[in-house]
Amino acid sequence: MQNTVRPWKNIQRRKSDVINVGKLKIGGDNPIVVQTMTNTLTSDISGTLNQINRCVEAGADLVRVSCPDLDSTKAMKKICSESPVPIIADIHFHYKRAIEAVEAGASCIRINPGNIGKSDRVRDVVKAVKDNNSSMRIGVNAGSLEKELLEKYREPTPEAMIESGLAHIKLLEDLDFHNFKISVKASDVFLASAAYIGLAEATSKPIHLGITEAGGKLSGTIKSSIGLGYLLWMGIGDTLRVSLSADPEDEVKAGFEILKSLGLRHYGVQIISCPSCARQGFDVIKTVSILEERLAHIREPISLSIIGCVVNGPGEALMTDLGFTGGGAGSGMVYMMGKTDHKIDNSKMIDHLVDMVETKAAELRLKNQHR
Secondary structure (H helix, E strand, C coil), rough: CCCCCCCCHCCCCCCCCCCEEEEEECCCCCCCEEECCCCCCCCCCHHHHHHHHHHHHCCCCCEECCCHHHHHHHHHHHHHHHHHCCCEEEECHHHHHHHHHHHCCCCEEEEEEHHCHHHHHHHHHHHHHHHCCCEEEEEEEECCCHHHHHHCCCCCCHHHHHHHHHHHHHHHHHCCCCCEEEEEEEECCHHHHHHHHHHHHHCCEEEEEEEECCHHHHHHHHHHHHHHHHHHCCCCCCCEEECCCCCCCHHHHHHHHHHHHCCCCCCCCCHHHHHHCCCCCCHHHHHHHHHHHHCCCCCCCCEEEEECCCHHHHHHHHCEEEEEEEECCCCCEEECCCEEEEEEEHHHHHHHHHHHHHHHHHHHHHHHHCC
16 A cells, blocks of 8 residues: 555565465565474474464464474474464475475475476476465575586676576476465575565566574574565565574564564554653653563554653654653653543553553454454
């Protein structure tokens, strides 16, 4: 939806083909999908499902599960049948694992067709994917480019990654298979961004975004925000994963924060808060930390401003659904839809704001039910 009031906030998304991953439609004008990946042993069915459910609670639309061996693909039938979201099977070299995974119910397989051997093996995998109404993601990675491309370009370059991706696209299209998306990941932000931009110009296939091996929770989130944010701002990207050395739920939360910051998707409470200073009329840092924890269960899109004083508080509140600005004498002003509404004591403020957010979330749920 275009913003006619503030046109400078509009992002013109690239028009990509639409594919199906389970019940999800990906590409075109469909919402950008957030995914993550489990780090449990896939053969540990209970542990894997528990982690999937936690990721879904955090907002994950898709979850990828590694299938390195036969025990893993045997576990996939129960995992896929009990997962609340479509499951992607991560396959590297063994074509039989790909076939087993889709036969077990995987809605997508992540694979490099060129890595699984002879053309007849690729044909067998594509047939299994078609027969089971599944899909594929071509996963090109700077760290595992084909030997001939490394010899040609001497190192991973955007051109080498794009050439690899287009070759894999042709391989699948020659088999009359089109229900796939593609990624060209690298840990270097510059390399990944250049490769994605070139790929977006060369194909209309849906694109999965990722800065691979981005790092720990803080450094990886910042690195991914720069790379993915830049590409998303350019209109590139139909699905994404923030790859962190952290809990998968943190990847999901980071992904949604990136999308919310760009106005591309709204999920949960977006808190706008000041860094605090000597003017603050209450402990901003502690308040925001508590509110983030207590409002984590909210899925409806609600904006909340928490500002320590009246310098910027009223102005920020104009742009949010709800807000609180610190004043003096142990109280502050509550704002609703940009307008001053009532005062409340600082000691009661957190509980009061939680109640207000939960009430608004319930109103939004009811409104959506009657659409």
